[in-house]
Structures are given as C-alpha cells and as structure tokens.
Amino acid sequence: MLAGLATGAAYAPPAAGRVVVVSLDGMGSAFLARDPVARELPTLASVRARGAQAEGLISHMPSTTANTHAALWTGTWGDVNGITANAMPLAPRTRHAASTRVSGYRSDGLRAEPLWVAAARQGVPTVALQATQLYPFTGLTAGAGLPHPPRLLHGYQAPRISSGRWLRARDLDRVSCAPGEPGALACYRWQAGPIHLAGLLRRDERGVIAMRIGQPGQARHVSAHLADAEHVPPAGRPLARHFSEGLLVDDGPGVPPVVAYFRLFDVTDNGSDLLLFQAPLQELAMYHGRVASRSEQIAVLEAAGGFVGNGSSEPWSRDGASGVPLWRGGTGLRERRYLETVELGVRQSIRHAEYAWRTYAPRLLVSYLSMPDETEHAWLGLSQADRRHVELRRWAYQLAERAAGTFANMVTPADHIVFVSDHGMAPVTHDVQVAVALRARGLVAVDASGTIDPTRSQVLHTRNCLLVHTTDWQGGVVAPRDRRGVMTAASDVLRAIADPATGQSIVTSVLASSEDRRRIGFGGANGFDLCFDTRPGYMATDRLEGDQLVVRRALPTGEHGFLPSRQDMHGILIAAGPRIAPGRAWPILRAIDVAPLVSDLLGISPPRQAVGQSPLADR
16 A cells, blocks of 8 residues: 555456456476475466366477567467567668667567457457556557457556665765654765655654655655564565555656656664565556556556566675575575565465456456466576575575465456466586587677677577578678578487587577468567577577687576477466366467467457467367
8 A cells, every 4th residue: 555545446247258368477397297395386276177278388499488478468379469589670671770679578569459359359358467568559559449448457567766775874865854853863865767765764652763864845645664584484464564655756747657666675773774675666657558658557556556567686795684685695585585575476466467457357357477487497507506595595485475465366257367478497517608609600790899799790690580681671791592501400400419518419409491480470570580498507698708609507597489389488378267167288389279269269250360279179
C-alpha cells in the first residue's frame, strides 16, 4: 500500500470460462523432474496432478527469453514473427545494418499477431501483464483500433527513472535538520535521476532507528525502519516486510509517476554511516485503446503500488563483510539482502496481477515472472559444488511458488490455468571464445585495438548462432554468391574447436539446413544462417579477450541459449481445467503450440500467423 493514499479498488464480477497463462522464466522441465529444490513448488505439482504436463517444451533457437516468448505468444517462430534473439538485427535488410542490434524484448521487431490481440479481436476481455513484446505500444501489439482492445500493463521496457541503488552516507548530501525534530541523528538529500529526495534519520519512541523519506517541500513521506537481513525463508510470511511503504512520486510533466520503495539494512548508532537500498524507479506503462493518462496511471499506482522488476545485487566493492559473496568466504548476508530485493519485485508482480484480475475481470490474463531465471543465473552453477547455494535456490523457488500459488488461486473449477516457460537452465563452467577461431580463418575482423569490428566481419555471432554478413544488409561485406562458402568455412571452424585441456571437441552439432531453420525458426529476414550446440558445461561467447579458445570461468553460473532439443533446455507446459483430463501426459511440445492451446481453451481462433497445434486438437 502507498503511504497517505487510498488503496481500495472496485471489484468487477468475474467472467465465465477464464484462462490464466503465466510464464515462469527459466523454469525447466528437467529441473521439475529431478532437482530436489522442485519440492518448493507444490502449486505446479498440484496443477500437474489435476491436469496435464508436457514431457518438455521446445524453445526457439537460440533458447533465449525474448525470441521464445514471442513464439509462445504468436504460435510461430522468429522467421515469421520477427523476434529472433534477445538482441537482434532488424528487417528489412536494405534499411538496417546487421551489426546494429535492438532489443528483442521490445515490440519494435514483432511482425506477427500476439495472443492478447487475437483474443481481444475476437471479443475476449484480455489483460497482458509484463509480457515481452508489449512495449512500446504499437498497432500490432496493442490492438489499436479494435472495438475492445486488450489492457496492457508493462514496466520492464518502459522508461526507467533511476536504477536500484545501494546508498551509503558518503553517497548522500548531509544537510542541517530542521529545528525541533525529536531524535534526529542526521538529515540527507540526494537525487534519483531527476527526482529529488530527502531523508531524516532518527530514533523513534521505541529507540528503533528509521529514516523518514519524502520529497523536499512535500508532506507525503514513508519510513524505512532498521532491520537485519531476513533469516526466515519467504514461505508463510509477508513478502518484503522490512521495506517502506510505497512513496508516490509525481513530479509533473516530463517525468512519469512512479513509486519508490526503501529498505534500511544497516546504520551506525550515531547515524554517521548507513546502508539504504532504494528500489528502481520505473514507469508502469498502460494502454487500453490509447496510452493511459497520468491520472489513470496514478490511480493504478495508488491501488497496487509501483513496478520493480528484477532484484538488485549489492556491489561487491562495498566495505566490510556485506560486500563479500558467499563463494568468496562471505556469510550469506550479501545474498540474503539481494533476495530481499528480488522479493520486493515478486510481491509487486503479485499485487499487479491481483489488481488486474479483480478490477478488469478478464477472460484471458497473460502474465510473466522473471523467476527463477534471475537467481538460477547466479546460483545454479555454484550449487553444484557448494551446497550453501542450494539453500539460496530453495529461498528463490519459494518466491516463485508464492507467485504461482497466487495465479492458481485466482481460478475456479470452471477456469483453466496454464503455466509455461521459455527455456531450462544448465550449469556452465567454461567460456568458448568462438571469435578467436573465426578470426584465425579470416571470418571475423578486428580493429587496431584488437576489438571485433562487426562492420568488416564476414560472420556475426549471437549466442549459439552465426549470421553471414551479406551485402543485402546495409554495409554488408559478403556477396550473396559467397554465402554458402562462408557458412561451410564457419561450420568447419566450429567443428574443429576443442578444449586444449582434454582434447575433446566442444561443438557437438551444427544446424545449417533450410529444414533446420524451419523446424526451430532461426532463419528469416533478420534471423541466423547457422546455429550450433556445445558440450554441457561450455558456453559460446561473443567476446574476444586474448587468444585462448577456452577460458575457465571464475565461478560457474547457470545459462541457457543452447540447442532447444537438449533436455536441460526444455521449458514447461502444465495446465489444468475442465477441458483437460487429470493426470494426462502430453509428449514433448513446442513453444509455438502454446498460443493454439490457449486459443482452444478460450474457444477462439489462434493468432493469425500461428502454425503450432494445440495438444487438444485431436480430441
């Protein structure tokens, strides 16, 4: 709730035969089957028991977030829908340079109708919440001109006013406190982007230190009370309970309204130093036939709070034990502080979903959660060697469970719930600098400083895929007649890469045929010419640092982007509801089958360009 603001929201009557679709980023089917941490997800087990589960869900190639979500939403691969990677070139080639990349998370490159527009076009009241390819709001992705367009709420790609910040006293301007402030220890001012903030550090009547935070000259304020980092996992307790209430910041034209949250983690007795976390300040953009007005944005922020998104890791350069990660001899304090920031983001995702469900009464709700991808990148690899990180993963999966449980509890026996994900995760210990090998063959050019020069390179690398830099792109250097020869040379280079320490080949397969591209959609006007997979534990990078082909990582991580047919890259598809027989096992399906399935459950036609098939189509 927001300090000093009304928080009530009108309830609309529920619609009949509703469908809730939730993507849990990075949730792998192999993980659910084998990892003991999966016991922290009883909601998914319950939905699976009363519904159906696919053996796995094949993602896009490369198995990354933006392009696979576009496949989930549109029912077609990136060669048709235009989203080919997290960072990708844009079509048409005659107007764009292949070396200029744009975010695949944004809507700019989407060329196929998404599920939320298809449903709204057919008269289904629809809400899309934090889904990829929502922002900026365009005719194709927002359903502009429809009689009953979908409601869209999105923060990830919307303007960010200020990143999350870990503030010490030295990061703030010390100012004189106003006379007569009881218990005042220190007063500060600072800026978050263009926004001015002021804080009064004091002891309350119980002797507890807190910081009262607001904007200079304004009466509205919130209090962040000193509290140790959480020691109790989130199951069964309020989320982000030590954060301040939300401070609505409305600075007028030029800066969108946002909500600020604060957490006082540490402070000296005399107030000479402190550790204050300020959550990211980011717009929650909204659209329903038109971009929401400022007053409409504020009404939602008042009722549901602000958008936070991902967690914010405390900088390692900080003084003292708080800045030492667990794997370097720390106590886990730094990780628990980080988890609290993740917790705030999950809490706000839950609040927004609950608000949208009860206020807009959609028949279709499409939503997204960045968990467990965010924490698995950090700790999946480390947990293989150090079991202390297993407990951190349990904590994180309890957060994912809180969100999953919220969505599952929204529906009634007359509704359907569908949980999906974009890819699985795998531990990685080594980087493979493919550019080193490609440079030796003359396929990658470098400048005088030894940095890759994409404008002169014959092939451009993204994750586990290569694009031939042909002259049909602006500034391309390879004649179309030479494209196949460059592809053959690049394939030979990749297959020859071996780990000097073991002599083992690292690249296990190269996909370059037209059938390969059609099967998992990595071709198209702004797609790739060939993709490849690596041995488990190895990840191709687009860096060029030194002359080593294989570099052992300083610490193992969790990664994705590999061949979608790999079992550890399979996503999930778990669904339940009146049209799904309990205990049913579906075979391995594809990301492009999800939009047709949801359309089938709604009783509508799938998105216009969809080529996937609902697993219910044979019934």
